[in-house]
Amino acid sequence: MFIGTIQPLNPVAFELGPLTVYWYGLLIGLGALIGYLIANREAKKRGMPADMFADLLLFALPAAIVGARIYYVIFRWEQFAENPVRVFYIWEGGLAIHGGLIGALLTAYIYAKIKGLSFWKIADIAAPSIILGQAIGRWGNFVNQEVYGGEVSRSFLENLMLPDFIINQMYIQGAYHHPTFLYESVWNIIGFILLLWLRRVNLRRGELFISYAIWYSVGRFFIEGIRTDNLLIFDVIRTAQIVSIITVIGGIIILIYRRKTGLSASRYLDDGTTSKSNKQKRGKSKKKK
Template identity: 60%
Template sequence: MLLHIEPLDRVFFQLGPITIYWYGVIIATGVLLGLWLATRESERLGIRKETFVDLVLIAVPIAIVCARAYYVIFQWDYYSQHISEIPQIWHGGLAIHGGLIGAIVTGVIFAKKRRLSFWKLADIAAPSIILGQAIGRWGNFMNQEAHGGPVSRTFLESLHLPDWIINQMYIQGQYYHPTFLYESLWNMLGFLVLLALRRRNLRRGELFFTYIIWYSIGRFFIEGLRTDSLMLTETIRMAQFISLLLIVFAVMMIVVRRMRGLANERYND
């Protein structure tokens, strides 16, 4: 006998032609919570909170466009035949690495124009970014995407998950690994680690590099479980390849900046 489990409604609110999806609401919630956190920390470190409001208003739209462009580029065989679907981000399809590239480039230009330290801005933003990622993965949950390979219901129950999560992982007659949940929990743990570290009077820039290393380690292993990965080659997953590069890059930057005396400045509580 086949099970019939209704998925959670992807629509948060609908009024006539206006439809608001849970995916967008969840991402917006992550952005707003991250902004609130960043403005509190920026004031502690002597940067006006309006600075981060200005940065977010510029960086978030650019990051979304870059995240979508990154995804579309690696799925061009499909989107070249469905051009009208490219702007439809409410169906998912935002690549975090693409968004990070857009946000970092925007942050560098913003810092230069405002005559601020990019590393200081990046250190303030790091806990907010990983918190936003932890929350944003629940948008994937509502869309029933970014999941792993097939598993049994017994396996999911062994994880002591509530029924509403287990049932949402039942997609087209099969249960799947809730990889969105694994990454969300990893990121939330990373958020707590970064909060603890930022009170340790770290060298400038190193909290941001710690974020890169932490997130990339988790993403590398979790990506190996997913079934919808963007592929660099037939056997190499793009996210895993980028994660390895980012780990090496972050470690090298910490070492090189210390050796060259570029990371001597520390934060004072």
């Protein structure tokens, strides 16, 4: 492969008349859709109201996008100072996942309070969907040539057994770079599988979501150390690493506090089909006796 022939992928997925659809938005939307389908199916099993996640998504998704954009703009204002209208050009990239999570979680908390539902139960059900959506969404960053790390050689990327389309897309501004978008995507997929397994372990309420927060934050802390396009506090401290440390420590504290105070007495499967089936089995065994 001659370097001169390497061309970045087209960020435009397709055009319909005056409408231009970008891969970035398409992949984020795809992640949200798949996450919704998984969460909605699980919510029905756990005895939640029908279409609850459909209603919640109508509010949480816009809140997540707005939160993600505000968070990014706050720490990258120099990019928009001369032309503030570009703040609204989200198809060009620039959504911070931590801001998106804050927006979505606040919306879910308010929604749960209004509907008289358990926020922690909703969060537990949604946790695998969130991390899978993040894994898919990172590929939007890949198309936009964002979320990459320091310089590496082409041979380094080839030794990772990566296909050419990924290696070529990592050729940015005259050099090859770490595909940190891929590192995070793989980490999140592993986390998705782990959370599905933890569902069967039947953790106490809230602990599945806390496990997600800790898992994601640990991976993000180390991956952030490789990235070059960091959001910084005072132009020195990497924001995502600070948030990750706070999330891990805070998650452990909340987990211990909820156990000691009895706030997490209920378990994940208590209200679902598994608990019902177990009751039916126990009822049959009693009849046999």
